[in-house]
Amino acid sequence: MSLEHFLNQAVSSWMSEEGPDSDIVLTTRIRLARNFEQYKFPTLFSHQEAQQVISEMEQLLQNSGLQKFGQMELLKIEDMQPLQKRVLVEKHLISPQLAEDSPYGAVLLTENEEISIMINEEDHIRIQCLFPGLQLTEALQAANEIDDWLESHIQYAFDEKYGYLTSCPTNVGTGIRASVMMHLPGLILTQQMNRIIPAINQLGLVVRGIYGEGSEALGNIFQISNQITLGKSEEDICRDLIGVVSQLISQERSAREALRKTSNIQLEDRVFRSLGVLTNSRIIESKEAARCLSDVRLGIDMGYIQNMSKSILNELMILTQPGFLQQYAGGQLRPHERDIRRAALIRERLKMEFNKL
Amino acid sequence: MICQECHQRPAAFHFTKIVNGEKTEVNLCEVCAQEKGEILMFNGQSGFDFNNLLAGLLKIDPTFQKPSQSPFQQEELLHCENCSMTFPQFLKLGRFGCSHCYDTFKDQLQPVLRRLHSGNWTHNGKIPKRIGGDLHLRKQLEELKEGLQKCISLEEFETAAKIRDEIRSIEKKLTSGYEGGK
Ligand SMILES: [Zn+2]
Ligand SMILES: [Zn+2]
Numbered sequence: 372m373s374l375e376h377f378l379n380q381a382v383s384s385w386m387s388e389e390g391p392d393s394d395i396v397l398t399t400r401i402r403l404a405r406n407f408e409q410y411k412f413p414t415l416f417s418h419q420e421a422q423q424v425i426s427e428m429e430q431l432l433q434n435s436g437l438q439k440f441g442q443m444e445l446l447k448i449e450d451m452q453p454l455q456k457r458v459l460v461e462k463h464l465i466s467p468q469l470a471e472d473s474p475y476g477a478v479l480l481t482e483n484e485e486i487s488i489m490i491n492e493e494d495h496i497r498i499q500c501l502f503p504g505l506q507l508t509e510a511l512q513a514a515n516e517i518d519d520w521l522e523s524h525i526q527y528a529f530d531e532k533y534g535y536l537t538s539c540p541t542n543v544g545t546g547i548r549a550s551v552m553m554h555l556p557g558l559i560l561t562q563q564m565n566r567i568i569p570a571i572n573q574l575g576l577v578v579r580g581i582y583g584e585g586s587e588a589l590g591n592i593f594q595i596s597n598q599i600t601l602g603k604s605e606e607d608i609c610r611d612l613i614g615v616v617s618q619l620i621s622q623e624r625s626a627r628e629a630l631r632k633t634s635n636i637q638l639e640d641r642v643f644r645s646l647g648v649l650t651n652s653r654i655i656e657s658k659e660a661a662r663c664l665s666d667v668r669l670g671i672d673m674g675y676i677q678n679m680s681k682s683i684l685n686e687l688m689i690l691t692q693p694g695f696l697q698q699y700a701g702g703q704l705r706p707h708e709r710d711i712r713r714a715a716l717i718r719e720r721l722k723m724e725f726n727k728l
Numbered sequence: 729m730i731c732q733e734c735h736q737r738p739a740a741f742h743f744t745k746i747v748n749g750e751k752t753e754v755n756l757c758e759v760c761a762q763e764k765g766e767i768l769m770f771n772g773q774s775g776f777d778f779n780n781l782l783a784g785l786l787k788i789d790p791t792f793q794k795p796s797q798s799p800f801q802q803e804e805l806l807h808c809e810n811c812s813m814t815f816p817q818f819l820k821l822g823r824f825g826c827s828h829c830y831d832t833f834k835d836q837l838q839p840v841l842r843r844l845h846s847g848n849w850t851h852n853g854k855i856p857k858r859i860g861g862d863l864h865l866r867k868q869l870e871e872l873k874e875g876l877q878k879c880i881s882l883e884e885f886e887t888a889a890k891i892r893d894e895i896r897s898i899e900k901k902l903t904s905g906y907e908g909g910k
Contacts, residue, residue, distance in 0.1 A: 406827065408827060410826075411811045411825055412811075412823065412825055412826055412827075414821060414825055415826065493823070515854070519857070522856050522857065522858070523857070523858075527856055528827035529855075529856050529859060530851070531851075531859070531863060531867075532850050532851060533830055533841075533850070533851055534851025534853060534854075534855075535851075535854075536824075536827040536830050538823045538824055539822060539823050540824070540837065540840060540841060540844060541844055543830075543841070543851075544845070544848075544851045544852075544853060545851070545853035545854060575846055599844075599845045599848065601841060601844075601845040601848045601851060601852075602845055602846070602848020602849065602852050603848070603852055603853065604852055604853040604854070605853050605854055608853075
């Protein structure tokens with residue numbers, strides 16, 4: 372398969388398009404957890420109940436009303452190959468839990484992959500909207516529209532006091548998880564992130580490294596999301612998140628300007644060394660690739676590198692995950708083989724950029 | 729076991745922290761857990777074993793553990809009529825079995841929700857249209873009426889007058905067949 376053909380198939384609009392503040396905010400996601408009133412939660416439901424949930428959703432899919440949200444397709448976990456599941460996880464379209472621990476799981480996906488509805492994961496329904504850049508209000512509106520439509524056809528589990536009832540009490544109430552994925556190399560290089568994370572936690576928000584574990588964030592990419600789902604409205608939850616994210620954006624921008632003033636040549640050197648590694652390496656581990664991709668993206672945003680797509684970080688962070696590499700290779704790869712493939716894919720992708728010139 | 733943070737009080741919280749796939753035990757007393765608690769909890773789910781955390785939260789709750797109770801604790805017997813989940817089962821799984829569980833375990837649930845959601849325990853967000861758009865207003869009205877009584881008893885008449893105006897405007901909305909909840 373040619374790389375261009377592979378990219379056409381693999382890259383979703385939210386990965387390649389630019390949204391507001393997309394020099395720092397990569398994507399925005401809204402997730403709503405909902406359950407059917409009449410069936411037990413997936414924790415305890417019977418095989419039969421699980422099938423009923425899926426067939427209810429299948430019936431709704433026949434309804435033309437759902438089509439206004441885009442052409443949708445229902446994929447059952449049991450029908451998917453391990454590699455196919457892995458690729459969907461790497462694209463954040465389904466959760467690892469749906470792929471690995473939900474035998475009766477399924478997902479409704481729109482063609483542009485902006486909307487995915489997970490079925491029979493921890494809750495019966497999880498509506499997810501994924502937008503490029505910082506678009507919390509827009510994503511919330513989109514999720515609400517789907518939710519309203521579903522709600523007119525489904526009897527949701529809802530309580531006047533506790534709100535939308537979810538399998539886990541951490542999600543009860545609004546059932547909302549609003550999250551924003553941010554590229555924060557400036558705050559890392561100026562060593563401010565360790566100070567900022569606890570402050571954000573104090574505000575009831577969670578900061579996570581996206582691909583790394585714990586505090587080590589691969590590619591300087593962080594996800595900021597709400598923790599509290601009960602007692603605040605969806606709009607307030609999003610507003611609070613936007614407030615913190617806007618502050619982070621301006622802090623990141625001033626960190627970048629400070630770096631330009633104090634260490635211009637060092638920064639430029641770092642950016643072009645990383646570009647050199649990506650353009651020339653024959654073997655590259657995901658950690659090194661992530662670091663170099665982050666540098667190159669910073670170089671593009673700060674104008675050191677010109678005529679290169681900004682989406683390269685977003686795209687390649689996802690496409691150089693093991694599942695995608697194996698899909699591109701057309702079969703299983705051992706870790707060492709992956710590192711070779713990863714290097715090759717990055718080189719080829721960069722060549723496409725250079726050929727544009 | 730002694731708290732690993734202050735090395736003084738006995739540890740009441742026991743978390744399993746997973747860093748780079750390595751499990752580490754964290755043992756804290758109630759004071760230190762509350763101090764660190766937010767950070768621990770908010771970083772939760774990915775890094776921390778949530779079920780242990782939940783069980784920890786419930787075990788130190790005085791409404792749950794009464795030392796004077798007989799060995800056959802009441803909570804052991806309490807189970808959901810619809811899905812037959814018991815409270816110990818919920819503690820173990822960290823998940824409810826069905827929507828009725830929220831009602832079954834409501835007495836145990838309130839303190840848990842308060843801790844998980846920064847002191848909140850009632851929904852203040854979206855409401856399905858079929859349930860009625862004026863639910864918010866009715867809720868708000870109730871709260872305002874309570875506030876009004878309080879102000880009057882404290883002789884804060886200026887505030888009371890403001891609240892009364894708010895009550896009137898909400899009552900007007902309710903009687904004029906306010907729809908949609910927004
Ligand atoms: Zn202590
Ligand atoms: Zn139940």
